[in-house]
Amino acid sequence: APQVEAAEAALEAATGEPFPLRVDDPEGCPRYVGLVMEGVANGQAPLRVRQRLERLGVRSIDLLVDLSNWVLLEQGQPLHAFDLEKLGGGQIIVRRAKEGERTKGLDEVERALGTEDIVIADAERPVAIAGIMGSLDSGMGPATTRLLLEAATFDAARVRRTSARLGLRTEASSRFEKTLDPHLPRHAALRFAELVLEACPGSRIALPLADAFPSPPEPLTLEMPLTLIRRRLGLRLPDTRVRRRLSGLGFEVKDHRNSLRVGVPSWRAAKDIECPEDLVEEIGRLEGYGKIPAIAPVAPVTQTLVPPRRKLARRLGAVLSLDLGYHEVA
Numbered sequence: 001a002p003q004v005e006a007a008e009a010a011l012e013a014a015t016g017e018p019f020p021l022r023v024d025d026p027e028g029c030p031r032y033v034g035l036v037m038e039g040v041a042n043g044q045a046p047l048r049v050r051q052r053l054e055r056l057g058v059r060s061i062d063l064l065v066d067l068s069n070w071v072l073l074e075q076g077q078p079l080h081a082f083d084l085e086k087l088g089g090g091q092i093i094v095r096r097a098k099e100g101e102r103t104k105g106l107d108e109v110e111r112a113l114g115t116e117d118i119v120i121a122d123a124e125r126p127v128a129i130a131g132i133m134g135s136l137d138s139g140m141g142p143a144t145t146r147l148l149l150e151a152a153t154f155d156a157a158r159v160r161r162t163s164a165r166l167g168l169r170t171e172a173s174s175r176f177e178k179t180l181d182p183h184l185p186r187h188a189a190l191r192f193a194e195l196v197l198e199a200c201p202g203s204r205i206a207l208p209l210a211d212a213f214p215s216p217p218e219p220l221t222l223e224m225p226l227t228l229i230r231r232r233l234g235l236r237l238p239d240t241r242v243r244r245r246l247s248g249l250g251f252e253v254k255d256h257r258n259s260l261r262v263g264v265p266s267w268r269a270a271k272d273i274e275c276p277e278d279l280v281e282e283i284g285r286l287e288g289y290g291k292i293p294a295i296a297p298v299a300p301v302t303q304t305l306v307p308p309r310r311k312l313a314r315r316l317g318a319v320l321s322l323d324l325g326y327h328e329v330a
């Protein structure tokens with residue numbers, strides 16, 4: 001995993017109270033992590049960062065935005081950073097938008113919001129459309145020295161509906177609409193801090209981490225009968241091979257009678273692995289679908305019995321129409 005040791009040490013050294021954070025819409029935002037950094041110097045990113053982003057199809061903007069995009073591509077977790085000096089009231093509130101509330105995005109387009117939309121707001125106004133785009137008047141610029149980094153998880157369906165209604169699909173929304181692991185934001189935030197600390201030697205983590213995570217999901221455990229692989233794939237695989245395949249993918253595998261109890265890691269439990277057949281699919285993928293024998297399905301076939309009255313009706317119809325020349329009308 002990408003290193004975050006320097007960020008962890010800097011976080012332990014941070015003192016004071018976490019940045020004021022309130023989540024009024026926990027259904028729309030299951031987790032929100034806020035990280036405050038000071039002493040940053042925004043400007044052009046190093047050449048290696050710009051080249052990597054451009055090779056991956058992402059336009060370089062400035063150091064702080066580029067580093068957040070670096071983490072997005074590396075971790076799969078979208079990030080957004082606010083200029084701390086531009087946040088009114090010194091707080092963040094995650095809530096539903098008010099009907100008709102408006103905000104101007106980083107693309108300089110003003111949009112009207114509805115009550116199904118999730119917004120990130122300060123004490124005065126929305127500063128971002130959650131999971132999609134930040135607002136122009138809270139974004140970072142060349143003068144930014146203090147920032148609040150957002151790493152969060154948003155409800156996939158609501159991000160998708162808002163994105164479709166506004167006609168606005170971004171790198172962030174394309175990830176959030178697929179459902180992300182709620183355990184990822186903390187590590188992604190620290191990874192961003194690690195990169196900033198390296199790029200800006202005078203920077204530091206100013207406050208302890210603000211982390212609103214009221215209802216962590218229960219770990220998912222599936223029971224998979226060992227015979228299920230043969231029934232679904234037609235492959236006879238040694239039990240040890242099955243265990244090794246699943247363990248190699250990060251699953252926790254334990255024996256349970258004639259089955260396996262498989263603990264699903266959090267990064268695969270977000271609507272990816274949900275039932276034993278999904279585990280069978282993983283094994284088939286690793287073994288190679290070309291190894292699965294092509295066998296025609298075998299099923300019992302029973303003759304359908306036609307009732308005598310229907311047989312008589314068909315025979316009479318044939319005689320009247322074909323033999324006697326009558327026409328049938330409904």
